Amino acid sequence: MTQISWLIALIPAFPLAGFLLNVFLVRGERANGTVASLSIVAAFITTVIAVINLAGMAAESRYIAITLWDWLAVGRVTVSFGLWFDPLTAVMALLITGVGALIHIYSITYMHGDSRPGRYFAYMNLFVFAMLILVMSDNLFLLFLGWEGVGLCSFLLIGHWFDRKHVAPGIVPSEAAAKAFVANRVGDAGLLLAMMAIVSHFGTLSFFGSDGISGFVSKLTDASFTTISLGAFGSVGLVSGIAFLMILGVVGKSAQLPLFVWLPDAMAGPTPVSALIHAATMVTAGVYLIVRTHAVFDLAPDASGWVVIIGATTALIGATAAVTQFDIKRVLAYSTISQLGFMIAAAGMGAYTAAIFHLLTHGLFKALLFLGSGAIIHGMHDIQDMRRMGGLRKHMPVIFLVYIVGALALSGIFPLAGFWSKDEIITHAWYSAQNINVTVILLLSSLLTAFYMGRQVALTFAGDVRDKDAHPHEDLGTMKWPLYILAVASVLGGLMNLPGVHWLNDWLNPVLHQEAELFTLSMGIFAAVTVLLATASGYLGYRMYSGAVGARIKPGDEDPAHYYLGDIWKGFEMGWGLDYVYQRIFVKPYRTLSTFLHDVFDQQAIDGILVEGSAGMVGRFSQAVARIQNGNVRTYALVFLIGVVVLVGYVVIGA
Amino acid sequence: MLPTIFYIGLSALLFVIGVCGVLLRRSTLMVFMSIELMLNSANLALVTFANQRQSLDAQIMVFFVITIAAAEVAVGLALLVMIFMRKQTTNIDTMTTLKG
Numbered sequence: 001m002t003q004i005s006w007l008i009a010l011i012p013a014f015p016l017a018g019f020l021l022n023v024f025l026v027r028g029e030r031a032n033g034t035v036a037s038l039s040i041v042a043a044f045i046t047t048v049i050a051v052i053n054l055a056g057m058a059a060e061s062r063y064i065a066i067t068l069w070d071w072l073a074v075g076r077v078t079v080s081f082g083l084w085f086d087p088l089t090a091v092m093a094l095l096i097t098g099v100g101a102l103i104h105i106y107s108i109t110y111m112h113g114d115s116r117p118g119r120y121f122a123y124m125n126l127f128v129f130a131m132l133i134l135v136m137s138d139n140l141f142l143l144f145l146g147w148e149g150v151g152l153c154s155f156l157l158i159g160h161w162f163d164r165k166h167v168a169p170g171i172v173p174s175e176a177a178a179k180a181f182v183a184n185r186v187g188d189a190g191l192l193l194a195m196m197a198i199v200s201h202f203g204t205l206s207f208f209g210s211d212g213i214s215g216f217v218s219k220l221t222d223a224s225f226t227t228i229s230l231g232a233f234g235s236v237g238l239v240s241g242i243a244f245l246m247i248l249g250v251v252g253k254s255a256q257l258p259l260f261v262w263l264p265d266a267m268a269g270p271t272p273v274s275a276l277i278h279a280a281t282m283v284t285a286g287v288y289l290i291v292r293t294h295a296v297f298d299l300a301p302d303a304s305g306w307v308v309i310i311g312a313t314t315a316l317i318g319a320t321a322a323v324t325q326f327d328i329k330r331v332l333a334y335s336t337i338s339q340l341g342f343m344i345a346a347a348g349m350g351a352y353t354a355a356i357f358h359l360l361t362h363g364l365f366k367a368l369l370f371l372g373s374g375a376i377i378h379g380m381h382d383i384q385d386m387r388r389m390g391g392l393r394k395h396m397p398v399i400f401l402v403y404i405v406g407a408l409a410l411s412g413i414f415p416l417a418g419f420w421s422k423d424e425i426i427t428h429a430w431y432s433a434q435n436i437n438v439t440v441i442l443l444l445s446s447l448l449t450a451f452y453m454g455r456q457v458a459l460t461f462a463g464d465v466r467d468k469d470a471h472p473h474e475d476l477g478t479m480k481w482p483l484y485i486l487a488v489a490s491v492l493g494g495l496m497n498l499p500g501v502h503w504l505n506d507w508l509n510p511v512l513h514q515e516a517e518l519f520t521l522s523m524g525i526f527a528a529v530t531v532l533l534a535t536a537s538g539y540l541g542y543r544m545y546s547g548a549v550g551a552r553i554k555p556g557d558e559d560p561a562h563y564y565l566g567d568i569w570k571g572f573e574m575g576w577g578l579d580y581v582y583q584r585i586f587v588k589p590y591r592t593l594s595t596f597l598h599d600v601f602d603q604q605a606i607d608g609i610l611v612e613g614s615a616g617m618v619g620r621f622s623q624a625v626a627r628i629q630n631g632n633v634r635t636y637a638l639v640f641l642i643g644v645v646v647l648v649g650y651v652v653i654g655a
Numbered sequence: 656m657l658p659t660i661f662y663i664g665l666s667a668l669l670f671v672i673g674v675c676g677v678l679l680r681r682s683t684l685m686v687f688m689s690i691e692l693m694l695n696s697a698n699l700a701l702v703t704f705a706n707q708r709q710s711l712d713a714q715i716m717v718f719f720v721i722t723i724a725a726a727e728v729a730v731g732l733a734l735l736v737m738i739f740m741r742k743q744t745t746n747i748d749t750m751t752t753l754k755g
Binding site for chain 2: 629630631632633634637638641
C-alpha cells in the first residue's frame, strides 16, 4: 500500500524534475527536448502502473491517497499537500501525461531552431505538472494551486514569441498572453470566493477528508437549506451560491460564454502549446472541476440549469464562429470552445460520465488536429491562412491522412471516437434530460462542426495551392509518430464507452455513482439520424469549398458566403462581437484612464517633481561644490596653509 | 654663540621663503626645492632648541627628518621624471586632472 502511495506522488514529480532540470542544468536544444519528453513519458508510465494497481482494488474503496505534508494550518482550517488518485483522476492523468508526452515529442522537431528552446520545454513541463496537481489534489486549495499554475503557464507559453510584433492573423503574442491571463483571473476570483464560502461554512477544503475528518462533499446535504443573506439583494442558498461562484471559475478556465475570448487569441503561441492547452490540459480543468464537485451541482439545480444554458450557447457560438474563420488554428480554437460547450452542457445535465467521455475523446482528436495543423504550418513555412493553402493533399500525403481521421472524429462520423462521445451527450439531452431546446442547439452545433471541418479540409487539402509563392513540403521528423498514435487513438477512442459495453462508465462508477444508460433501439435510430445529418453536413462543407465556392476564394479576400450573409457572417467571424464589447467597455476606458494617469501623475508628479526634482537638486548642489575642486596643486597648498595658520593661530591665541 | 632668537628668526625666514616658493613657483622642481627648504628650516629650529636645552632628543629628530626628506626626494624626482615624459613640461599648473 505504501509503495503505491509513493508511486502516485511520483507522477507529478517527474514533470517537476524535468522543469527544474531544464531551468537550471540542461542546456542545448536537443537535450532540453529529450529531458522534457522523457520526464512526461516517465510520468505516463508511472500513471499506467498506478492505474493497474487501482484496478486491482475493491470498487468501494478504489482510491489511493497520500498526504505529503501539512501545507497550511490557519486556525481550525488545515490544508494538507495531499494527493488523491481515484478512477476519475486516473483517466484525467492518463490523458494529460499520454497526450502530453506525444506533444512533447512532437515539439522536438516543431521547435527546432527556436531561439529559446530551454524556456519552452521547461514551461511545457511545468504546465503538465500544474495540470497533474490540479487533477490529483485531494482538496480545493491544492487544486487552486494547479488551477493558477496552468493559468501562469498558459500566459508564459502563449507569450513564448513575445519579441515578435505580431503573428498571423495579426495577433500580438504579448497581448494575447495578457488577455488569457486576465480572462482567467476573472474566473479565478469566482473559484476563490467559492473556496472562501466553503471554508467559512464547512471548515475544510478537503473533498473527501482524511484522518477521520470528513471533507466538505459529505457535509453538503446537511447544508442544503442554509442560506446566505445578501443584504438588499435578498438571500441565496449556500450550495447554489457556491455552485454559481464555481461556474464563474469554470467559464474562465474552460473558455465558456462570457469569457471565451482569450482562447482564439491563444493561437499566438507555438502550435504544440495550443494542442496542450486545448486537448490535454487547461481548458478541461473547468469540466473536471464540475465533475469532481458534482455533489455541489447535484444539490443546486438552478445553478446546473445555468451550466446547461452556458454550455449549449457556447457550443453554438463556437461552432458558428469556427465556420467563418480562415486561420487554420482559429477554426480549431473556436471548435474547441464549441466542444467544451458540449462537455459543460453534459455536465450541467448531470451526464458527468458523458462529459468526461467527450473530454477524453476530444483530447485525443483535438490533439491530433492541432498537431496536424502544426505540421501543415511547419511544412508551409509559417503560413496559417487557409486561403493561401489548398492542394496540400499532393504535397503532404501523411498529414492529409491523419488530418482526415481527426476531422471525421471531430465531426462525429461513425465509428470514430467523436461519434460515440458526442452522440452520448445529445442522446442524453433528448432522452434523459428531455430538454428539446438544448437538444436542438447541440444538434445544430454538431452539424456545424461537420460543416466547418469539411470546409477546412477542402480549403486546406483539395484543389491546387492558391498561393503560388508557397513551397509546401512534408518533413515530419519526430512529429510523425505522435500523429500516427493519435490517429489510431482517435479511431479507437470510442471503444472506451460503447453503448452496451460502457467500460468508462463502470470505471467511473465508484466516483460518479452513475449507472450506464440502457441502450434502446430508438436511441440507435436517433444516433443513425444524427450521424447521417452530420455526414451530409460535412460533405456539403467539403463540396462547397472544394467546388464552386472554393474556386472564388483568393488570398486576402472575404469568404464568398460573406456575400450572401453579409453582417451575420461578419458577426460570426468576430465571435459574436464579444471581443468588441469588451474592447469598448473595459479595455478602452482602462487605456484612457491609464494614459491619463501616466501623463498627469506619473510623468508630471512622480517623474517631474519627485524623481527628477530631487535628482536635479542634488546635481545642482554638487556642481556648485565641485568648483572648489579645481585640481590645481598650488591652490590646494594655499588652502592647506591657511588651514594650518588658522589652527595654529587658534591654539596659540586661544590657549 | 649668538642668542637663540637669531637662529629661530633665520629658521622662520627660511620657512616663509619655502612657503612662498611652494605657492608661487610654477616649476615642479622649484616647488620640491622649496619643500626641502622648509624641512631644513625646521631642522635648524630643532638643532637650535637642542643646543639651547643641552639635550640630544631634538637632534635625533633631525636625523629622521633628513632621512625622510631623502626618501621623499627620491620618490618625488621619480614622479617628476615620469610627469615630464608624459607632458614634456614640469609646469605644476598643467597638472589639473583631478579637477571636479
